[in-house]
Amino acid sequence: MLNAPPYPTVLKPYGRALVDLALEREEILCLSGDLTRQTEVDLFQDEIPSRFINAGMAEANMMSMAGALARCGHIPFVHTFGVFATRRPFDQIVNSVAYPNLPVRIVGFMPGISSPGGPSHQAIEDVAIMRSLPNMTVIDVADAVEIRQAVRAIVDLPGPVYLRLKRGEIPVIFGDDHEFSLSRAQVLHDGDDVALVASGMMLSSSLAAAATLEAAGVSTSIVNVPVIKPIDAATIIRAASGAKAVVTAENHTIVGGLGSAVAEVLAEAGLGRRLRRVGLRDTFAEGAQSAAWLFRKYGLGTQDIIDSAWEALGRTGPAPQAPVLVTPLGEYSPV
């Protein structure tokens, strides 16, 4: 079951889920890099202070320390913004976490261009660099329901995880019957013209694009890929096989992320389908007061997904237009 946009939102679903789990699991530690409230773990600090560690603004030390804590049997969840969780301490993640294959959970908030804070704060290549690391699981979830389930799903994985989370108001897209899986992508809708493959914040945009495309007579399938590594190749191949074209959508550079992963799957399967990758086109993103403006400027909006599908299918005439949604305060509309 799926909700319809604009979506209701909740606050701190991750922070709540982590506290609930940590109350059951003594091994869980919570590390913060001076961004405690912003990463929702003020809840953890308040409720389980004995297992909360503020490592300060020193991400290299935080990451190597987390690796050693994991060697001692703890399960450290490490929190900061996505840029400071991956880009800055990359060598520490490689040597202190990924190579020793330790159960450190790296949680990076504020993905892609959801931050108007400029290139320094925009994690646009985090999925690419984390995906390139042996042993690393990479997850980019779409809504609060997936977040709650993902926290429980990853806790006992033997190796490291990078969990990419939206900051602030989190939409509720899925119903309570939704089942997050570490091994399976989900086909949310079947169609035989175009397959939309999306993760994270771009799932709701893909759902909106699909509605507009279907109304214009384009039969559209939607594949939700919250786990980008290891990727569920079988489900992607099945959806792509049944369509004439494939469009990926990611809040990330198109170099090395979901679009690249899907391209690898299709090429290795020998499946010739026209592929369009919606995402940042090898550029940094500047100049914004609002995230929504940035998504439009850099071609990551619902309309860009529609236009890509329309063009990939070789449809003539103007592409159908996505309706402009009125979003009441506290609700969330796709970008």
Place this chain on the structure above:
Amino acid sequence: MIAGQTRELERFADRIRLRAVKMVAPHGFGYLGQALSSAELFAALFSGPYRRDRDKLVCSPGHYIISAYAAAPDLGILSETDLSTYGQDGSSFEAVGTERSPVVDLTCGSLGQGLSGAVGFALSAQLRENLDSRVFALISDGELEEGQVWEAAMFAAHRKMGNLIVLLDANDSQVDGPVSSITTIEPIAAKWESFGWAAFEVDGHDADAVNHALELAVGESRPSVVIARTSTVHGLSCLPEGADGHFIKISPELVDAAIAELEARLA
């Protein structure tokens, strides 16, 4: 310390040197200088405060693993036969430490990360209220150029990690030459003290002095550092003047001379 014990430490240090010469001999070059400079540190640590059943040992610069290996037979961990495969194809005793490296609890070839690992071990002991576990971390002076070392040093002092002891091999050697010619890291002791650490500066080839400093460090309620002033050619008078201490080249003739010199001292 009584004279006999001092002599035993000196002999232990020379056994480390002898085994290290034999380990690099088949290659004709290697990290012999690191073993020569840190021999007394490892001898004193393994003869004194380090308790293998409850303490943690970090060898931050991965290429110093040669010293840990060369010292290990005295702990009954590795055999001379194990050491003979050091750095060879297919051996798990890689010349730059890896996850497979025995003897130590953590090592890393990417420098500057080991102290953070040691801080993680010490933090775990704190969280579990395990008061009887010490964490020893060997780090090198060149590593002090890496910012992460100081991130870790600050955090350790903030958390009052009295169970954390750093053995700093100040051999004034890095890849491009003397550390002092590349970056001014002095005053080393004052830096650590200003970060909230107890610092003990010693002649790193005076086994008795190293041992005494370690005893003081173990008794500290703050994190502590033993700064050992050392040389990468110490203990082998046969090495030529101006040998590159970071990566010593050693001919078969020089190997023979080195073994003869050390065996004579150990006889």
